[in-house]
Amino acid sequence: MKYKRILLKLSGEALLGKQNFGIDAERLEQYATEIKKVVDLGIEVAIVIGGGNIYRGMEAEKTGVDRVQGDHMGMLATLINGMALQSAIEQHGVYSRLMSAIKMDEICEPYIRRRAVRHLEKGRVIIFGAGTGNPYFTTDSAASLRAIEIEADIVLKGTRVDGVYSSDPEKDEAATKYTSITFQEVIRKGLNVMDTTAFTLCQENNLPIIVFDMNTPGNLYSLVKGEDIGTLIS
Numbered sequence: 001m002k003y004k005r006i007l008l009k010l011s012g013e014a015l016l017g018k019q020n021f022g023i024d025a026e027r028l029e030q031y032a033t034e035i036k037k038v039v040d041l042g043i044e045v046a047i048v049i050g051g052g053n054i055y056r057g058m059e060a061e062k063t064g065v066d067r068v069q070g071d072h073m074g075m076l077a078t079l080i081n082g083m084a085l086q087s088a089i090e091q092h093g094v095y096s097r098l099m100s101a102i103k104m105d106e107i108c109e110p111y112i113r114r115r116a117v118r119h120l121e122k123g124r125v126i127i128f129g130a131g132t133g134n135p136y137f138t139t140d141s142a143a144s145l146r147a148i149e150i151e152a153d154i155v156l157k158g159t160r161v162d163g164v165y166s167s168d169p170e171k172d173e174a175a176t177k178y179t180s181i182t183f184q185e186v187i188r189k190g191l192n193v194m195d196t197t198a199f200t201l202c203q204e205n206n207l208p209i210i211v212f213d214m215n216t217p218g219n220l221y222s223l224v225k226g227e228d229i230g231t232l233i234s
């Protein structure tokens, strides 16, 4: 297998599926199926999930909610998504633990690095909730940070686009996809992969990222088996 331990980043927005708000049961089920397939290969899977389908701190500012309060609300949103994802993967018989960066003892475990690593070694899927636990960060930063802490081999950023393009493929027909690209090139060309904090964390710690389309069934499986899916940034 190409990777032993992966950090899968899922956006909250992707959970919308066909809905305008909340969690689409079909999309959740699809993700659970994909995750189960890679767990069955013996790969250790840690997941960071976003909260954009429910709440984003930046948007809250427009409604008079201050940024820190809004970010706390956003972090709670990631926990709601994490709980939903945990239920979905458990229905497939996959053991999992939800670990939160903000203490919520009645609902999930607090994030403790050594404990997280132990869960992974035992074959449990870890879902990291509440981002980094700090306002002014994103769940992409949480994904980079946790991946480095648990010594994951790679960050797999699941999106609705099948990789990194020279310009936005949803707006520009001439956009071309990169199969692989270096961290320096991404910065030089001003391409949008992750926010700068998240991206720099990966670059400084030599942690490769693959951006891929998570909504195409089988992609995650093919990717961990070593197929060239998406764009590799290294």
Ligand code: UDP
Binding pocket: 010, 011, 012, 013, 014, 049, 050, 051, 052, 053, 055, 056, 057, 058, 070, 071, 072, 073, 074, 075, 077, 078, 130, 131, 132, 133, 134, 135, 136, 137, 138, 139, 140, 141, 142
């Ligand atoms: N957030 C935060 N600190 C973190 C991670 C997330 O404050 O470490 C908040 C922030 O308000 C963000 C929201 O949680 O807008 C949801 O996360 P994100 O926007 O990254 O979700 P995604 O875009 O992946 O759905």
